[in-house]
Amino acid sequence: MLRIEDGWGWSAAALSLAGLGLATYLSVAHVSGSGPACQVGGSCGEVTGSEYSALLGVPVAFIGVAGYGALLLGSLAQVGLDEPPAGLAYGLLGTALAGWGFSAYLVFTQAFLIGAYCAYCMASAAIMTATLGATAGLALSRRSVRIRTFGIMR
Numbered sequence: 001m002l003r004i005e006d007g008w009g010w011s012a013a014a015l016s017l018a019g020l021g022l023a024t025y026l027s028v029a030h031v032s033g034s035g036p037a038c039q040v041g042g043s044c045g046e047v048t049g050s051e052y053s054a055l056l057g058v059p060v061a062f063i064g065v066a067g068y069g070a071l072l073l074g075s076l077a078q079v080g081l082d083e084p085p086a087g088l089a090y091g092l093l094g095t096a097l098a099g100w101g102f103s104a105y106l107v108f109t110q111a112f113l114i115g116a117y118c119a120y121c122m123a124s125a126a127i128m129t130a131t132l133g134a135t136a137g138l139a140l141s142r143r144s145v146r147i148r149t150f151g152i153m154r
Contacts (some may be wrong), residue, residue, distance in 0.1 A: 006079050008134050008135070008137040008138035008141055009075050009078040009079035009138055010075075011134040011137075012071065012075040012092065012096075012131055012134040012135050012138060013072055013075035013076050013079065015127055015130050015131040015134055016068050016069075016071040016072035016075055017068075017072055018127055019064065019067075019068035019071070019124060019127040019128060019131065020065065020068035020069055020072055022064070022068075022120060022123060022124050022127065023061050023062075023064030023065045023067075023068050023124065024065055025120070026048065026061035026064065026120055026121075027059065027061040027062055027064075027065055029048070029061075030053075030059050030062075035048060035049065036048060036118070036120055038118065038119055038120070039119075043116035043117055043118060044118040044120060044121075046114065046118075047110055047114055047116055047117065047118035047121060048061075048118060048121075050114050052106075052109045052113060052114060060102075060106065063102070064124060067095065067098075067102075068099075070095055071092060071096060071099070071131060071135075074088060074091060074092045074095065075092060075135075075138075078092065078138065089135070089138045090139050092135045092138060092139070093132075093135045093136055093138070093139040095135075096128070096131050096132040096134075096135040096136075099128045099131070099132070100128050100129060100131075100132045103124065103125040103128045104125070106121060106125065107121075107122070107125050110122075
């Protein structure tokens with residue numbers, strides 16, 4: 001049976017998969033040392049090669065792979081389980097909120113510290129913003145279903 005939150009869950013999963021693909025591409029480009037092939041703007045190499053491209057020695061692209069991977073697995077669990085744990089939707093929302101905050105920090109860094117923009121990084125920030133919206137919809141729909149179940153809302 002299709003539940004209300006399944007649409008939000010599938011949206012979060014699709015967005016997470018897109019973000020995972022993007023972060024994986026940037027990770028492979030980092031490991032290979034070739035840098036991303038940037039057609040738009042031409043500043044990707046400047047951004048991904050800057051001192052801000054790693055946090056405590058870990059490339060931010062690797063952090064993106066971990067974050068998007070966690071969001072993808074959680075979203076698939078949310079729609080795949082007959083009765084997903086009540087906290088899963090809220091965990092996804094918290095993870096997406098943390099990812100969105102990190103993305104905002106990276107956009108700030110590009111704008112004010114590096115002075116250049118990476119199209120891939122900006123696309124990732126847009127995907128994370130949309131993922132935050134999808135996980136918020138998921139958590140809110142989960143909450144309203146739970147409230148109706150207990151007869152509080154009619």
